Amino acid sequence: MSLRHVKPAGEAIFKDRYTTKAKELLTPWQKGLNYDFSVAGVPLSKPSISHSGASQAPGAIRSALQSYTTYSAESGVELTDPIIDFGDIYMDPTDIKGNQHRIYEGLSDVYATNAANHWMILGGDHSISYSSIKAHAKNRTVGVIQFDAHHDLRNTKDGGPTNGTPFRRLLDDSIINGENLVQIGIRDFTNAKAYQEYADANGVTVYTMNDVHQNGIKAILEEELERLAGKVDEIYMSVDIDVLDQAFAPGCPAIGPGGMDSKTLLEGVLFASENKKVNTMDIVEIDPTIDFRNMTSRVAAYVMLSFMKGKQI
Amino acid sequence: MSLRHVKPAGEAIFKDRYTTKAKELLTPWQKGLNYDFSVAGVPLSKPSISHSGASQAPGAIRSALQSYTTYSAESGVELTDPIIDFGDIYMDPTDIKGNQHRIYEGLSDVYATNAANHWMILGGDHSISYSSIKAHAKNRTVGVIQFDAHHDLRNTKDGGPTNGTPFRRLLDDSIINGENLVQIGIRDFTNAKAYQEYADANGVTVYTMNDVHQNGIKAILEEELERLAGKVDEIYMSVDIDVLDQAFAPGCPAIGPGGMDSKTLLEGVLFASENKKVNTMDIVEIDPTIDFRNMTSRVAAYVMLSFMKGKQI
Amino acid sequence: MSLRHVKPAGEAIFKDRYTTKAKELLTPWQKGLNYDFSVAGVPLSKPSISHSGASQAPGAIRSALQSYTTYSAESGVELTDPIIDFGDIYMDPTDIKGNQHRIYEGLSDVYATNAANHWMILGGDHSISYSSIKAHAKNRTVGVIQFDAHHDLRNTKDGGPTNGTPFRRLLDDSIINGENLVQIGIRDFTNAKAYQEYADANGVTVYTMNDVHQNGIKAILEEELERLAGKVDEIYMSVDIDVLDQAFAPGCPAIGPGGMDSKTLLEGVLFASENKKVNTMDIVEIDPTIDFRNMTSRVAAYVMLSFMKGKQI
Amino acid sequence: MSLRHVKPAGEAIFKDRYTTKAKELLTPWQKGLNYDFSVAGVPLSKPSISHSGASQAPGAIRSALQSYTTYSAESGVELTDPIIDFGDIYMDPTDIKGNQHRIYEGLSDVYATNAANHWMILGGDHSISYSSIKAHAKNRTVGVIQFDAHHDLRNTKDGGPTNGTPFRRLLDDSIINGENLVQIGIRDFTNAKAYQEYADANGVTVYTMNDVHQNGIKAILEEELERLAGKVDEIYMSVDIDVLDQAFAPGCPAIGPGGMDSKTLLEGVLFASENKKVNTMDIVEIDPTIDFRNMTSRVAAYVMLSFMKGKQI
Amino acid sequence: MSLRHVKPAGEAIFKDRYTTKAKELLTPWQKGLNYDFSVAGVPLSKPSISHSGASQAPGAIRSALQSYTTYSAESGVELTDPIIDFGDIYMDPTDIKGNQHRIYEGLSDVYATNAANHWMILGGDHSISYSSIKAHAKNRTVGVIQFDAHHDLRNTKDGGPTNGTPFRRLLDDSIINGENLVQIGIRDFTNAKAYQEYADANGVTVYTMNDVHQNGIKAILEEELERLAGKVDEIYMSVDIDVLDQAFAPGCPAIGPGGMDSKTLLEGVLFASENKKVNTMDIVEIDPTIDFRNMTSRVAAYVMLSFMKGKQI
Amino acid sequence: MSLRHVKPAGEAIFKDRYTTKAKELLTPWQKGLNYDFSVAGVPLSKPSISHSGASQAPGAIRSALQSYTTYSAESGVELTDPIIDFGDIYMDPTDIKGNQHRIYEGLSDVYATNAANHWMILGGDHSISYSSIKAHAKNRTVGVIQFDAHHDLRNTKDGGPTNGTPFRRLLDDSIINGENLVQIGIRDFTNAKAYQEYADANGVTVYTMNDVHQNGIKAILEEELERLAGKVDEIYMSVDIDVLDQAFAPGCPAIGPGGMDSKTLLEGVLFASENKKVNTMDIVEIDPTIDFRNMTSRVAAYVMLSFMKGKQI
Numbered sequence A, B, C, D, E, F: 001m002s003l004r005h006v007k008p009a010g011e012a013i014f015k016d017r018y019t020t021k022a023k024e025l026l027t028p029w030q031k032g033l034n035y036d037f038s039v040a041g042v043p044l045s046k047p048s049i050s051h052s053g054a055s056q057a058p059g060a061i062r063s064a065l066q067s068y069t070t071y072s073a074e075s076g077v078e079l080t081d082p083i084i085d086f087g088d089i090y091m092d093p094t095d096i097k098g099n100q101h102r103i104y105e106g107l108s109d110v111y112a113t114n115a116a117n118h119w120m121i122l123g124g125d126h127s128i129s130y131s132s133i134k135a136h137a138k139n140r141t142v143g144v145i146q147f148d149a150h151h152d153l154r155n156t157k158d159g160g161p162t163n164g165t166p167f168r169r170l171l172d173d174s175i176i177n178g179e180n181l182v183q184i185g186i187r188d189f190t191n192a193k194a195y196q197e198y199a200d201a202n203g204v205t206v207y208t209m210n211d212v213h214q215n216g217i218k219a220i221l222e223e224e225l226e227r228l229a230g231k232v233d234e235i236y237m238s239v240d241i242d243v244l245d246q247a248f249a250p251g252c253p254a255i256g257p258g259g260m261d262s263k264t265l266l267e268g269v270l271f272a273s274e275n276k277k278v279n280t281m282d283i284v285e286i287d288p289t290i291d292f293r294n295m296t297s298r299v300a301a302y303v304m305l306s307f308m309k310g311k312q313i
């Protein structure tokens, strides 16, 4: 028995028979599935120093995939495989550090499925990268390309494991080596001198926005990816969307002028993705509750698509 | 194999083991299901005279059910049965009159399932009530209680079957009888004299806001429900949320002062629901794209709950 | 030669042949016109103590008349006569006191046309009432019914002729007599004790919100209108929309809880309008730039319609 | 040396010499100060089940006091004494339970100063009431009048000490006795049956919104205050602003229709304040980041003023 | 008789005697007028696939002309001639396809007046370009320069003549020839592969955003305008504002990153306008109801001015 | 006696021991203080031609300094000295021209303190620059670098000393010499031809946006700073933020496309600041009441930091 014109709730939307929306590729994980790409959400932003609704980004970014098709006009690439969607890590309302440990455990299990070749982790605030990279680095050496206006190398005595500390903690806990950390997009008057000094002392490679303007994002990445590739098993790409100028990413908790434009970020992600050791990426610091028309989640979805495109060129 | 802390996308939200959210009662329709209540969405608002995003209300109202529990503290009633969710009627982007016919066909099939005893139809703009009532009145005489600031008795030469015409068309097409139409909440300087005259000429019963203030909503309904119950097989309740004052329903296309407060509307719906011949209700004219914090969809969800509560007292 | 389907800009909107919108009654003033009602705009809000865009209210209120019809369902009154629209008084950007004098001169000329029997003045902030009442009181004694949360009896040494001073200046300049000033809706913790004392010392009659709740708006007005009617030639009604609770008038510069609901204000205006000596009304303190969906201008338009209805019952 | 026209930053605002703004009464605490009233802020909302910026309410409410004067037109009361402002309790970004303990310690010290006779605590979410009442109940038996749409009696296994649990924890930890807890404003479809049963089993007194409509807020309070006064040393009044209807308090995390209007709440607070055992009040669940024009913080400021007025009548 | 300081409603605004606002050039059409430029509005957006208020753009763009003067500082060009304003095409609320036919008839009549040398058509959504170009191509061969993120070559079986189909319909109906259609600004992951293939199969020339970045907008236009000029009588320029990046045009229904900046679009329009065969332009897909501060309508007004400037250099 | 965890109101925010926020450098002026930098606010925007809340910018910009640190990653410069904060000039609500004179007197006194070497004046609308430059030019010849989309050379007969006239008045009053005025960023269709002609006739140097694009901001400034440095004692830099494109400065009263990006402005300010004769800067035309997330005040704060950095490189 079928009812005329009746569609399940949420599906009675317009459908063009020749168009596939990127969101349609999302397929809930189940045991045995094995595809090229996967996604997992980490809806945690209570560790943030300032008020943040980044916990709502995993849902917002998935929704934004509905605004995109699966076809890259620039490259001719058509994304056809399902994307495994592991869903989101459960968060306890009052146990922040427990949540951070659960992210570690949950993503450890996610990565251990080997269900995908490439992993896209959707934050949440930047504190989640500590847990994600720790899980990722279990049985291998990991290098990190971090797009960010900030070092995120703050001391943890003041405020604990906030979104200002993930890379400090990764270095202090010897999960990654300072020489294998590359920070791109560091901005003027946005970080303390002490943390620049900490970066220097630990061998972290830092590119400011001026460096990006003068050298170009591709030249920077070419050099650093080659260098890292010779030293680590995997290169994890951590994309803090606040690396963008406020005109291009109005929905980050920490917005300001003087940042990257979205074209540059997208080029960088695409270029990095073409490297065989870049197989895991997180996208963090998007707060949909303060965004304008989900612009910032739309950028994040475009970042995901650029990452997938890079793997198929 | 289970992954620690990992939940399907959209389900990793806080869950109190003793609390059931009203939205959890929604159960997709399938053949053979039979419960007390059902819901169907009609996402059509292109017939509206003014710009309207009421097509997005069925989704917004369902979401608003997530803000409510299943327990009525006032009455002790606990809603426990699933609510059958038929989903939404499919809408063609450019064929408005075809859509109106498809609503008629789709809801005809929905009502014909006999899957539920009580039906809640979520618009959309008020034009959808023509199709819904026409479907509902197929094999029976139907009376209508219409909560509305407007008569909706406009001529159809000017603009066709808009949201200003559903009750005119129902009368002109002899689907309902003017004597079986009761309009409650008609507001000053909000309707043309010609349509007041049309209402009078056709035996429509009209209660203005002053009537509501002076007589009370229950007294009006008591009288009219009793009168209608003696004449018709079923009483269809059509709730145009713009019957409310703009302070209580800021998200209707046609807002203004001088309307009903939400307490009065909720009392009215509850009282009417206790009548055995009131088994179908639509809720229309909510535009979530212009609302403040989904306040108006929240009212609609409360109207649904009051309707269901009335059936179980 | 006529072009198919082409309408002048701004007029290609839906038109129901049986419906007249209240805005359609507006007719630009020209010499020789003579009708029952007239309107004039006074777009001045730079005298306001706090940042105010009330200068944009005359346009917003006229636009809001487009949301109303000419027919009062409650009374059967149909407004059919044109409303003479004198337009707006020109404002110099940097000469505030000059503007206040020009309002006096302009409205003096407007009133002197005798083109209408009843006058509706659209502010602007409340400072404009000084000039308007001064012009109105040229050749007659004038009493004032002021709906307001505030006394507006501030000293003028601090800040000059602001929107906090119009009634102080009218009393100090002997344009009106304190015994002929009635203030309704004065709110707790919203005025200084010194100005309550000034009101008392000058024989001003003050009704607080508690008085309104306890006595009812009609009883208050009945008593005061009768009293004033025995003493003055004309009763000027000054409606500061911030007399309303913030839930009902979110677009006033000075919002707060504990105010009047719109039903009460509309009842009061209607009742007062039925008095033969109440022929001039101003509506002030609406800032469309901070309103939600022009709710507050919609109230103002409803106030105008209630005023006109009262004259025709 | 003085510079012409130059005022300290933030103080170059208009000043009427006869008007004192309520905010001007705030005086930073220092040892030895002793006045009738005091205020302390508790900027914690990370325990909230849903995303909440209530941590920003202490600042927003203090700012809202700038919109009020010190004079009650209704009663003739003039507030003249300074209000001691203890400032805010420091919050660690990642240690929620530690913060809750620090609130207990900090408010214990605040109360122990005996610097004031009456205490106003500004949340924050409702979880802070546990700590505040625990501190308040150190050396005395405390009864509680809770204005709230919710019981806040959730189990703590699911989510820990969230904003849904403060009164459960107070009962479970025997800090207050169920018979000394009075909940007013409980709303339909807003609580789980299990927690109604828990309330009943523990002797908690519950008044729903229907009870408020039928009995009146004063009658309810009169009965309960008298009852409690006979049993406890102090009556703590906890005002969850979401007891209000969404039309009157649009800036609460949990909004909905069917709630109290602000007039009723203000009357209730005033009435309760006149009781000698009601000397401490908290105001919680205001999220300024989602409010409209700080309406909800303005209500909170009015609640504070009503509380102080009640003590001086 | 003249009233001091009184100006017609809407005209009491500040006027600098040496400054002419671009909006002042608009002159309602009447028979016999003949000037260089004309404008006509087409307020239709109900054919849109997603919710769109682009029907309100003709009014918003005209209003935005008030923000501009008539003088080009870059070129020394002063616009002095009136712009004939034909007004808007009337739209029936419920007859979408009838509206599209009426646009064809109305613009046929508009173009047939020969009142202007250059025509600016203000949508509405992109579906209006079908009707406009069909009217324009009545007695001549027309080539099209389309600025757009999308091909708009969708099949019409799914959804009929939506805003995704105008150029498909023009090709299928042989109104324009695929070889005479140039699409500029096509974006990654924004179109289906099938439509890229349709474009290729029909000889449509497609420039992606990468092409624009690499070749420059002028080089592309120079080549294509020269090519088209040799083949067609007239070149119609269709400007879908969503060709812009969301940072520069936040008020389009379909926004996203990776688009053109406004400087590039303005340069392109100016350059194209200098070509003698480019005499008609439409501007579409601006939804003022979701814009920020009418930014996107301001861009559209600037596009109009650039078009007029190009004709006068 | 100290209370555990209790901090003064507004200070209980997170503090990283190694990070200094730029706002922490602000130190209220008192006699005898002497540091490199100072700031003064001029909260006047009532002279603006269009509705403006720029009076609220001094507070908003100071708050925005809280989003920045004191460390320039690009240059290694660490700002360590206090910034003297003179506070704001007091404004009378109804005496605009008096306020302009008071700004002159107040800033005369401020500059005469010689408390700082470099001065940052925060408007307010652009009318304040007349008073500020007049005060600055008391005992010396002053040249001006003006970043602006507009000439601000309007006649003063129409509207008096508005925000469209400061440089006209400075020239007419011979406070500065036309040859010493350099305007950068003048935009198409944003100024009247008459004022371009006035600029030319008075020897003002004008660079349009095209000039900026073609020559580069540094080349322009290099040439003009050198030229001016040879002719004047001091070069005053006046930064009207509306020189920026609306994408980068959405909170200016006069927004539009075709403007500068923020990177270029920041580069320009930095470069100019390195010149020894550039010691005073104002920043004007930011209206926080219409901004998005204080983006435009954030730009202003960054401009301040760039100015200070330039002095320390």
Ligand SMILES: [Ca+2]
Residues within 6 Å of the ligand: A126, A148, A150, A152, A163, A240, A285
């Ligand atoms: Ca980061």
Ligand SMILES: [Ca+2]
Residues within 6 Å of the ligand: A148, A149, A150, A240, A242, A243, A254, A285
């Ligand atoms: Ca960051």
Ligand SMILES: [Ca+2]
Residues within 6 Å of the ligand: B126, B148, B150, B152, B163, B240, B285
């Ligand atoms: Ca209706």
Ligand SMILES: [Ca+2]
Residues within 6 Å of the ligand: B148, B149, B150, B240, B242, B243, B254, B285
């Ligand atoms: Ca209606």
Ligand SMILES: [Ca+2]
Residues within 6 Å of the ligand: C126, C148, C150, C152, C163, C240, C285
């Ligand atoms: Ca007033």
Ligand SMILES: [Ca+2]
Residues within 6 Å of the ligand: C148, C149, C150, C240, C242, C243, C254, C285
């Ligand atoms: Ca007032």
Ligand SMILES: [Ca+2]
Residues within 6 Å of the ligand: D126, D148, D150, D152, D163, D240, D285
């Ligand atoms: Ca609570």
Ligand SMILES: [Ca+2]
Residues within 6 Å of the ligand: D148, D149, D150, D240, D242, D243, D254, D285
């Ligand atoms: Ca609550």
Ligand SMILES: [Ca+2]
Residues within 6 Å of the ligand: E126, E148, E150, E152, E163, E240, E285
């Ligand atoms: Ca298009």
Ligand SMILES: [Ca+2]
Residues within 6 Å of the ligand: E148, E149, E150, E240, E242, E243, E254, E285
């Ligand atoms: Ca497009």
Ligand SMILES: [Ca+2]
Residues within 6 Å of the ligand: F126, F148, F150, F152, F163, F240, F285
């Ligand atoms: Ca300027």
Ligand SMILES: [Ca+2]
Residues within 6 Å of the ligand: F148, F149, F150, F240, F242, F243, F254, F285
């Ligand atoms: Ca400017």
